[in-house]
Amino acid sequence: MRKISKTPLPDFQKRPLPAAVILLTSQSHTEFLYAFTPTWACTAMEGDHIRIRARRADYPSPMEQRKHVTLTVGMIAGLRDATEV
DSSP, rough: OOOSSOOOOOOOOGGGOOOEEEEESSSOOEEEEEEEOOOOOOEEEETTTEOOOOOGGGGHHHHHHHHHHHHHHHHHHHHHHOOOO
16 A cells, blocks of 8 residues: 555556556655556566566467567566666
8 A cells, every 4th residue: 555645646557658667755655666567568477576478379470479578578677777776
């Protein structure tokens, strides 16, 4: 539950940005909020871990599989870069 902001945050599932890291900071608290439900990426959240699932059988061609894995890795790298301090 958020303690800092009582204002509703945007619903990222309805926007073109399906993955986001949001940092809220006050004088006494810091909170990280994650919107991580990308339907176009081949990821699954398992607890506090991100798992890439890209079985060949789930894609019509090797090129389509590679495309989804490449987009997914790019998304994860971008989120990592955004949260690196």
